Amino acid sequence: MKLTVNGVEHDVQAPQLASLLHVLREELDLTSPKAGCQQGGCGTCTVLVDGEPRRSCLLPLAAVEGAAITTVEGLGAADELSPMQAAFDEHYAAQCGFCTSGFLLAGTALLNGSPGATREEVLEALSGHVCRCTGYVKIVRAVEAALHGEVHPERVEASFEPEETEVLIPGSPA
Amino acid sequence: MTSRSLDAAQLVTPTSREDAIEAFGDGAELTVLAGGTILMPELNYGRLRPARVLALWNAGVAGIRREGSSLTIGAMTPVAELEAAPEPLATAARSVADREIRAQATLGGNLCATPGGEIPRGDLQAPLIALGARVTTAGAGGQRTEPVEDFLSNGPGGRLVLEVELEEPAGAGHATVGRPHSHGFTILAACAAETSEGVRVAVTGAGSHAVRVHSVEQALAGGASPEDAAENVLKDVQPRDDALASAWYRQRMLPVLVGRALHDLSQKEGTRG
Structure with missing residues (x-):
């Protein structure tokens, strides 16, 4: 399945019902979204999906196919903060x-x-x-x-x- | 944890209402995925390893359609969109969780919400009952449309929620145990609406799903004051202890909240919308 994160398209292998959080952290090594409560209550896994804030722990991978995902890694660089x-x-x-x-x-x-x-x-x-x-x-x-x-x-x-x-x-x- | 892996789940993503109904069939051995706010934690923690999942995000059952004072609201309509619905639904929608959850959670999921642990969920159920909303579902025996309170007392098993219809009320009232910016489950809430069949009243938080409180409605129709009518709420519900509050507390707060909702209604009657 194709997933676009911070402007880069990735081919991901995780199951279609794996959470976006799991894919970001475990498969793409993007660790700014944190695995906090993993049930939608704490906010630490929040990413932008087509510009809107969403809990990545509550999104199955298949639901975000074709969407543009932004994590903190895509906001700014150490010498050029957003x-x-x-x-x-x-x-x-x-x-x-x-x-x-x-x-x-x-x-x-x-x-x-x-x-x-x-x-x-x-x-x-x-x-x-x-x-x-x-x-x-x-x-x-x-x-x-x-x-x-x-x-x-x-x-x-x-x-x-x-x-x-x-x-x-x-x-x-x- | 069950032994089946998440990989083994067959994901079905129908692209039309008709295909969704056909794929659902009688609902046996099928897990329905709407917004995902209730289902995903079950998958994340390995408490559920479904064999077959019906995902509705492309099924064309989202959105609000208005015709005069009638609204038809698709099952996949996000809670956030209901913040502009008629009262008391709008107020209840605004008090669900937070911005991110409201954008993802759906009307259909809320109607089918089972208790979380022992704590009742489904904050939209009481306003829908108060509004006299009717829900259309599919399943064995075909489609049927019934009052939300009947759907809830039968339970969502074997039924696929397609849409809800309701009429804009002449007035509405809402009262809840308010805890701003602490997005826990609702302890208790009461909703009232002036509908074409009279004042309807329902409460959330006093059972595994929201309940219509006929005794309050009948007392009002018989000429009782809102405060006196509200005392009747305990004839229709038997509050229980759970992690949020004791039955003792709920028994004392329920008549207060129902009274406030009725007072709120009387302030707004005649002012549509």
């Missing part, structure tokens, strides 16, 4: 990194589809993604910075001044 990657870098939005691929792709889809998204729409778009380091404030800040075009890769050596506390959902413990 705007969303640069924003995550600038805002220290990655801690352990396990959820980062999913957030980057969900954020990228939002940037491409709804660059004028409000705070509420950003939270909704990211809400299927779980960060167990609970770094949500910095993640949301990074996504919003990218949406607003406020990305300054040259400022990555940021200051260590304490930041203002920010509450994303009123009444919630951060």
